Amino acid sequence: MANFPSDTSPNNNSIIPVSTELCAKHMQITIPSPWIQRFAHLVKRDARVLDLAAGGGRHGRFLLSRSSHVTFIDKEVGALEDLEKEPKATVLRADVEGKVSPFSDDGVLQNMQFDAVIVVNYLFRPLLNGLIEVIAPGGILLYETFARGNEAFARPRNPDHLLKNQELLATVAGRMQIVAYEHGVMQTGDIPGVKQRICATKDLVDSGSENDIPPPICSQSNNTEPCKPRLKA
Numbered sequence: 001m002a003n004f005p006s007d008t009s010p011n012n013n014s015i016i017p018v019s020t021e022l023c024a025k026h027m028q029i030t031i032p033s034p035w036i037q038r039f040a041h042l043v044k045r046d047a048r049v050l051d052l053a054a055g056g057g058r059h060g061r062f063l064l065s066r067s068s069h070v071t072f073i074d075k076e077v078g079a080l081e082d083l084e085k086e087p088k089a090t091v092l093r094a095d096v097e098g099k100v101s102p103f104s105d106d107g108v109l110q111n112m113q114f115d116a117v118i119v120v121n122y123l124f125r126p127l128l129n130g131l132i133e134v135i136a137p138g139g140i141l142l143y144e145t146f147a148r149g150n151e152a153f154a155r156p157r158n159p160d161h162l163l164k165n166q167e168l169l170a171t172v173a174g175r176m177q178i179v180a181y182e183h184g185v186m187q188t189g190d191i192p193g194v195k196q197r198i199c200a201t202k203d204l205v206d207s208g209s210e211n212d213i214p215p216p217i218c219s220q221s222n223n224t225e226p227c228k229p230r231l232k233a
């Protein structure tokens with residue numbers, strides 16, 4: 001694991017806009033978040049993946065290397081230019097916070113569905129519902145970003161960029177099966193901070209069980225073989 005600069009010391013005098021500073025830091029990070037690595041085994045081969053606010057594309061690139069087809073979207077795509085010749089990569093330059101929703105009829109993601117949606121260290125609250133809707137049945141949401149409480153330690157501090165308590169849980173409630181969820185101070189990983197992260201799968205409807213409870217999904221895997229539950233009889 002590479003060493004990354006600490007983000008824990010507040011710098012109130014900085015004149016660099018928050019997002020620019022944070023994104024500059026991200027561009028130096030090429031290793032995928034441990035959360036995304038942990039659940040990559042749940043992204044099926046040849047999956048259609050959306051890496052929203054992709055930055056340098058570290059997560060989409062990771063899934064490309066695992067045979068997924070990846071749509072990268074960001075308002076700045078300079079760091080993704082090398083993917084132009086990659087047949088399984090689609091790079092979309094778009095401001096997803098503009099007047100036209102990316103999911104609307106005129107939007108950049110119109111009529112698109114994905115088997116996996118990945119969002120790391122980015123929040124634009126009005127997109128949350130649409131991100132669940134574009135996940136195909138059986139697909140997966142991997143979302144990790146800063147949450148309330150982070151403002152006491154480090155950037156981002158703007159409440160618009162911080163998830164509310166249990167917000168990711170509320171967003172998927174009744175729509176997806178929660179495989180794993182965490183909210184707290186995370187010292188390890190790419191950029192430390194107070195974060196919320198979720199892994200959820202869209203298989204509530206397809207479970208087929210009488211009580212609507214889907215079969216358990218492995219939340220740990222060696223990442224090379226399909227995960228099989230080992231429950232004691």
Ligand SMILES: C[S@@+](CC[C@H](N)C(=O)[O-])C[C@H]1O[C@@H](n2cnc3c(N)ncnc32)[C@H](O)[C@@H]1O
Nearest residue numbers: 023026053054055074075094095096097120121
């Ligand atoms: C903190 S970086 C995270 C990058 C990447 N997800 C990662 O984890 O390495 C946030 C990204 O969001 C993108 N972004 C911010 N506002 C955006 C907008 N309105 N539309 C599209 N992308 C945006 C930035 O360009 C930047 O690449």
